[in-house]
Amino acid sequence: MITTDVSGSPCWLDLGAPDVAAAAGFYGSVFGWEFQSYGPDAGGYGVFRRDGKVVGAVGQLTEEGARSAWMIYFHTPDADAAAQTVERLGGSVRVAPMGTAGEGRMAQFSDPLGGQFAVFQPGTNAGLEEVNVPGSLSWTELYTTDAAAAKEFYGSLFGWETQDIPLPGGGGTYSLITPADGDEERMQGGLMELPAEHLALTGGRPYWHPVFAVADCDATVASVTEGGGSLQMGPEDAEGVGRLAVCLDPAGADFVVLKPVEAPV
Numbered sequence: 001m002i003t004t005d006v007s008g009s010p011c012w013l014d015l016g017a018p019d020v021a022a023a024a025g026f027y028g029s030v031f032g033w034e035f036q037s038y039g040p041d042a043g044g045y046g047v048f049r050r051d052g053k054v055v056g057a058v059g060q061l062t063e064e065g066a067r068s069a070w071m072i073y074f075h076t077p078d079a080d081a082a083a084q085t086v087e088r089l090g091g092s093v094r095v096a097p098m099g100t101a102g103e104g105r106m107a108q109f110s111d112p113l114g115g116q117f118a119v120f121q122p123g124t125n126a127g128l129e130e131v132n133v134p135g136s137l138s139w140t141e142l143y144t145t146d147a148a149a150a151k152e153f154y155g156s157l158f159g160w161e162t163q164d165i166p167l168p169g170g171g172g173t174y175s176l177i178t179p180a181d182g183d184e185e186r187m188q189g190g191l192m193e194l195p196a197e198h199l200a201l202t203g204g205r206p207y208w209h210p211v212f213a214v215a216d217c218d219a220t221v222a223s224v225t226e227g228g229g230s231l232q233m234g235p236e237d238a239e240g241v242g243r244l245a246v247c248l249d250p251a252g253a254d255f256v257v258l259k260p261v262e263a264p265v
Contacts, residue, residue, distance in 0.1 A: 001132050002139065002188040004075065008158030009188055010140050012073035012106075012120045013126035013210055014057035016066065017249050020044045023058050026249055030223045031055075031135040031212065044136040055136045067201065069253035071108065072140050072208050073120040074158060075127070079105040082157065084193040089153050090235075099123075099152075112152050118131035124261055132213060138258060140177075140189035140210035147175060147193035150206070154191075162191070166203045168239060178182045201254055209254045217243040224249075 004011040015021035024035035027048060033055065034092030034241035061068055076082045079097040086093060086109045094116065095108035096213035104123040110116050120127055130136045144150040154160050164173050177189045196204030214220040217235045224247045225231070232254065234245030242260040249255070 001185060002137065003179075003186050004128050004131060005126075006181070006186065007077055008160055008179050009074055009075045009186065010131075010137065011075040012057070012118075013070055013120065013128070013137060014045075014059060014073075015068070015070050015253055016061040016063070017058050017068055017253070018061050020046070020058055020060055020092035022250065025046075026227045026229065027058075029117060030220060030229075031214075033135065050130060050133075050135045055128060055130050057178055068249070068253040069116075069207070070253055070255060071105060071118050071208050072210060073117065073118040073127070076119040076121050076158075079107045079119055079121040083107050084107070084120045086156055091153065091154055091157075111150065111206070113144060113149060113206045114202075115142060115144060115150070115208060119207055134213050134215040138260070139208055139256075140208060141211060141256065142189070142191040142206060142208050143194050143199055144191055144206035145193065145199070145204070147173070147191060147198050150191055151175065167192075201252070207254075209256060211244075211256040211258050214257045214259055217245055217257055220257045221245045221247065 003009050015023060027033050033048040033050055036047055036056035043060055047054045048056040083093050083097050090112035092110045094110055097105050099105040104125040105121040106118060108118040127214040130140050133248050151162050161178050162175040164175050167174050175191045176187055178184055178187045191240055203215045221235050230248045232246040235243055242258050244256055244258040246256050
C-alpha cells in the first residue's frame with residue numbers, strides 16, 4: 001500500500017495533455033474525476049478530484065516533440081539537493097527546481113537511461129489527498145532496459161530497497177520497491193527490465209507509468225474504449241495481484257487499471 005508522506009514515496013502525478021479539456025472529459029468518464037482548473041494564469045493547469053479529494057492533475061503538453069504521458073513525482077525533503085544528486089549519479093535535470101519552500105518545490109529529471117520522473121518537496125501543498133482506493137493511484141511502475149542500473153540510481157537517490165520475485169511462466173524478474181525504511185506495508189511500486197524493442201511508446205527509452213485502483217477492471221476498460229482510449233494488454237488476471245489492464249488514453253498516454261485481489265479476512 002503506497003503512502004505519500006515519506007521520502008521517496010510517490011506524492012503527486014500529473015498528465016501532460018495536448019488538449020486539457022478533452023483529457024478532463026476522458027478521465028472524468030473513466031474514473032468519475034472532477035476537473036478544477038487553476039485558470040488562464042496557470043496555463044490551463046488544474047487538479048482532478050475524487051469525492052472532493054485531489055487524486056492527480058493535468059496541464060497543457062508544451063514540450064516540443066514530447067508524447068502525452070503521466071509524470072510521477074516522488075517525495076523529497078529538498079528538491080534542490082535532489083537535483084544535485086541526480087546529476088552526480090549521471091541523470092539530467094529537465095526542469096530545474098522551482099516553487100517556494102513554503103508552498104512546495106518541484107523538479108523534473110531523467111535517469112541515466114532516459115526514464116523521466118519528478119520530485120516534489122511538499123509545503124502547504126502536501127500533494128495527493130487520496131491513494132489506494134478505487135479511482136486513485138495505488139502503484140507505480142518502471143519499465144527499464146537495465147534493471148540493475150535503475151536499482152543503483154534510484155536506490156542512491158531515494159534509498160529505495162528492492163525485492164526480486166520471478167514472474168510466472170519464466171517471464172523474467174519483477175523488482176518490488178519499498179521506501180528507505182524497508183517497511184513492506186509501504187510498498188509502492190515495481191520495476192521490470194524489458195528490451196528496448198518492447199518499449200515502443202517511447203522509442204526504446206525507459207518510462208514510468210501509474211497504476212490506478214478500480215472496483216471493476218472490465219467495466220473500467222469498457223469506459224476506456226467507449227471514451228476513445230485503447231488497450232495494450234488485458235484485461236487479465238495476475239495471480240496474487242488482481243485483475244488488470246494496460247490502457248492508453250485517446251492522446252496515447254499509458255496507465256494501468258487494477259482491481260486488487262481481496263485481502264484475506
